[in-house]
Amino acid sequence: MTNAAAPTLTKKDFVSDQDVRWCPGCGDYSILAQTQKTMPDLGVSKEKFVFVAGIGCSSRFPYYMDTFGFHTIHGRAPAIASGVKLANPDLSVWVITGDGDGLSIGGNHLIHLLRRNLDINIVLFNNEIYGLTKGQYSPTSEFGKKTKSSPFGSLDRPFTPPSVALGAQSTFVARTVDSNTAHLQASLKRAYEHQGTSFLEVYQNCLIYNDGAFSHVTDKAVKDDNILDLKHGEPMVFGKEADKGIRLDGFTAEVVTVGKDVSADDLLVHDEHDQNLAAILANFTEDDLLPTPLGVIYSEEQPKYEALMTEQIEAAKEKLGEGDLQQLIAGTDTWEVT
Amino acid sequence: MIAELPLVVINVQRAGPSTGMPTKTEQADLFLAMYGRNGESPAPVLAPSTPGDCFFTTYEACRIALKYMTPVFILTDAFLANGSEPWMIPSLEDIPTIDVSYAEASDGHYMPYERDEETLARRWAIPGMSGLEHRIGGLEREHISGNISYDPDNHDLMVRLRAEKVAGMTREIPPTEVYGDSTGDLLVLGWGSTFGAIRTSVEALRSEGKSVSHAHLKWLNPLPADLGENLLRFQKVLIPEVNSGQLIKLIRSEFLIDAEGLNLVRGKPFRKSQIISKVEEIL
Numbered sequence: 001m002t003n004a005a006a007p008t009l010t011k012k013d014f015v016s017d018q019d020v021r022w023c024p025g026c027g028d029y030s031i032l033a034q035t036q037k038t039m040p041d042l043g044v045s046k047e048k049f050v051f052v053a054g055i056g057c058s059s060r061f062p063y064y065m066d067t068f069g070f071h072t073i074h075g076r077a078p079a080i081a082s083g084v085k086l087a088n089p090d091l092s093v094w095v096i097t098g099d100g101d102g103l104s105i106g107g108n109h110l111i112h113l114l115r116r117n118l119d120i121n122i123v124l125f126n127n128e129i130y131g132l133t134k135g136q137y138s139p140t141s142e143f144g145k146k147t148k149s150s151p152f153g154s155l156d157r158p159f160t161p162p163s164v165a166l167g168a169q170s171t172f173v174a175r176t177v178d179s180n181t182a183h184l185q186a187s188l189k190r191a192y193e194h195q196g197t198s199f200l201e202v203y204q205n206c207l208i209y210n211d212g213a214f215s216h217v218t219d220k221a222v223k224d225d226n227i228l229d230l231k232h233g234e235p236m237v238f239g240k241e242a243d244k245g246i247r248l249d250g251f252t253a254e255v256v257t258v259g260k261d262v263s264a265d266d267l268l269v270h271d272e273h274d275q276n277l278a279a280i281l282a283n284f285t286e287d288d289l290l291p292t293p294l295g296v297i298y299s300e301e302q303p304k305y306e307a308l309m310t311e312q313i314e315a316a317k318e319k320l321g322e323g324d325l326q327q328l329i330a331g332t333d334t335w336e337v338t
Numbered sequence: 339m340i341a342e343l344p345l346v347v348i349n350v351q352r353a354g355p356s357t358g359m360p361t362k363t364e365q366a367d368l369f370l371a372m373y374g375r376n377g378e379s380p381a382p383v384l385a386p387s388t389p390g391d392c393f394f395t396t397y398e399a400c401r402i403a404l405k406y407m408t409p410v411f412i413l414t415d416a417f418l419a420n421g422s423e424p425w426m427i428p429s430l431e432d433i434p435t436i437d438v439s440y441a442e443a444s445d446g447h448y449m450p451y452e453r454d455e456e457t458l459a460r461r462w463a464i465p466g467m468s469g470l471e472h473r474i475g476g477l478e479r480e481h482i483s484g485n486i487s488y489d490p491d492n493h494d495l496m497v498r499l500r501a502e503k504v505a506g507m508t509r510e511i512p513p514t515e516v517y518g519d520s521t522g523d524l525l526v527l528g529w530g531s532t533f534g535a536i537r538t539s540v541e542a543l544r545s546e547g548k549s550v551s552h553a554h555l556k557w558l559n560p561l562p563a564d565l566g567e568n569l570l571r572f573q574k575v576l577i578p579e580v581n582s583g584q585l586i587k588l589i590r591s592e593f594l595i596d597a598e599g600l601n602l603v604r605g606k607p608f609r610k611s612q613i614i615s616k617v618e619e620i621l
Contacts, residue, residue, distance in 0.1 A: 016473070018485060047468040055476070063473050063486065068465040070341075071475025084465060091465050326430050337424055 009040035016066040022057060027178035027204035031125060032064055034184040039067075042192050044092045051094045052081040054101035057132045058125035058204070061096040075106025078113035078122070085118050089306040092192070095122040099140040100130050103159050107139075111168035117196040118305040123188070124161055124199065125178075127206035128213045135209035147209075162282040162297050165199040166275070172198040173278065173298040178205060179218050183229075183294065190296055196304055217292050228284070230295035235267035238291050246290075253280055253290055272296045339379035339500070341474050342451075342460050344403035346396065351415040353605040362605030363416035365530055366581040371411040372559055372588070378497050380504040382406075383559040385413040387533035390425035392418060395556065401436045402510065406503060407459040413558070415580070417531040417607045438462075443469030450474060450484035458503035460484075508563040511556075516568060518544055518551030523621055525572040527597070529555040529585055532578055532608055539613035550617060558585070566593045574620060576600060578613055 014036040022028045039049065049067035053059035055074035062069025072080045077095045085093045095113070102110050102124045113120065129147070130136040136149035140161065144153040165173045172194040176187040184202065191198035203214040216226040224240040236246035237258065245258045245267040256262045271277055278298035284290040317323075351367045353359035371383045382402055386395035392414055399410040441448060441461040448470045451460050463470035472484060480487035481495055516525070518540060528536045533554050540552040553568060555561070569575055569589070577586040578600035586599045600616045602608065 018473075045468070047466055047471055050465045053475075062475070065473075067471050069473035069475075071473065071477065073476065088464075088466055329430075330427050334427060 011036045025207040030178045038188045052077045053096040056098040056101045058098035078109040093120045099126045099138045103139040114168040114170040116305045121191045121198045125204040127204045129210035131206045161201045170199045171196040171302045174296045175201045177203045228291040228293045232272045342407045345409040346399045348412045350419045359605045368584040383411045385530040389421045511562045521571040522549035524550045524574045535608035539610045
């Protein structure tokens with residue numbers, strides 16, 4: 001996918017001439033800017049990028065990238081992106097979706113792309129609300145949330161996107177936040193580098209319909225006490241004073257104070273290749289006492305679908321010879337009548 | 339539809355609605371193919387008349403989809419899909435190659451909705467083609483530039499251009515073949531899998547000296563340009579369909595002809611006797 005001869009690209013090369021139509025202050029602006037900043041560093045020539053989106057606020061994204069882009073059908077970006085990738089595996093294909101597009105109407109398409117493991121990068125903007133349709137509860141809205149479509153509180157238990165992805169056999173699951181530009185850029189890079197389907201959840205603030213949904217991980221005053229910044233091979237330490245840690249009691253994670261009752265050696269060490277640990281980490285967000293993990297929750301190397309497909313075709317050719325269309329049409333059970 | 343990309347949709351019709359009678363035949367999705375979309379978005383609709391004809395109809399649909407940059411609908415049905423007939427397997431050498439042309443990068447901005455003057459097909463560039471990066475999608479496009487546009491006049495123009503593109507495909511349709519005399523008392527007009535039943539019925543009726551002819555439509559949208567004049571050469575027109583009357587509504591509204599229908603919606607193909615007795619009733 002890398003192209004050594006490609007001219008040096010800059011952020012400007014990825015900015016299209018279209019007016020951005022998100023609300024002022026929307027978290028989407030940062031995700032767009034960080035993506036435009038990150039793309040030139042990937043060593044891919046510009047014409048090889050394809051951004052495929054479904055429908056929703058997030059899914060207008062391709063219009064603002066000066067690359068090939070397709071604003072497709074609600075929830076069906078994974079299906080169309082799969083076709084784009086299989087037709088031309090040399091492309092760098094990105095799916096842009098949201099919590100509504102990706103987890104409501106498109107939930108089924110999403111899980112099958114994840115389990116097939118095509119080398120496609122999924123960026124799911126999670127604002128825990130339906131923004132484009134003006135504020136109804138989404139599959140990630142919290143239980144009891146009062147919205148226009150749930151005036152007495154939502155009765156739906158929400159999805160935790162990384163748990164959904166892990167359940168669907170995803171080979172790469174990560175989480176980042178719109179306002180943490182450095183972390184967002186690094187996460188996009190990691191998602192790109194992963195050979196297989198990458199699932200990146202981005203906490204994204206909807207200023208109009210769900211402002212502050214992620215203030216616990218964005219407000220300077222409290223965020224350090226609420227973010228668990230995952231680093232492979234390092235003990236899980238967090239807090240403003242870096243004095244809190246995560247320890248496992250059986251399969252249950254608990255917060256401990258480092259130095260007081262435990263030493264750093266007793267803390268859980270992050271291993272992004274451990275699927276069981278990933279499942280525990282993904283569930284942290286359901287527990288108010290635990291911090292929110294950011295970074296790479298899980299990654300594993302598995303064969304890419306397109307590679308398996310190419311191999312299968314080559315193996316079949318080797319065994320059966322090059323295909324012959326005329327023979328195929330004639331079949332084996334035909335004869336000529338005179 | 340709005341993306342104007344080549345696509346062939348094959349609908350093997352069966353008795354509906356819903357799961358209906360899955361193993362039984364019906365021709366009831368003509369209106370679905372014609373109108374089953376939001377907005378005004380006509381698409382070419384083709385129907386093969388015999389199992390062997392499915393091959394060439396599909397080839398033709400692919401050619402049209404690529405030449406005009408459009409989805410194409412093919413309507414077959416359970417009777418055709420389960421049917422068989424002696425068929426001379428074509429030699430690939432005799433089948434013309436379908437040429438596909440792509441846009442070429444130039445110094446200026448690529449205009450994805452610039453159209454061919456004759457066919458009105460837009461220009462095609464696929465991911466990976468340097469200098470042709472562009473965005474398409476489900477929102478209304480601006481004529482030529484392909485940018486999102488909510489401009490009222492532009493929308494009106496685009497709706498008309500998309501319709502005109504499909505209407506112009508009459509240039510692809512060969513002259514209507516009328517079996518029997520080109521003028522007379524009755525023309526039996528059919529489409530799709532009813533071909534065999536209609537043709538054998540008309541043959542039998544003609545051998546008895548009845549003034550009956552047969553025309554069969556492969557193109558349902560657009561209808562052949564010469565269809566109206568052919569219909570007007572007959573006193574009466576009978577349209578047998580395995581539905582409660584769909585092509586007949588198109589013909590009546592298009593040509594203001596008081597055609598009669600023969601409509602049996604029983605999940606079964608027509609029998610020769612059913613058509614013959616209807617013709618005898620009319621004549």
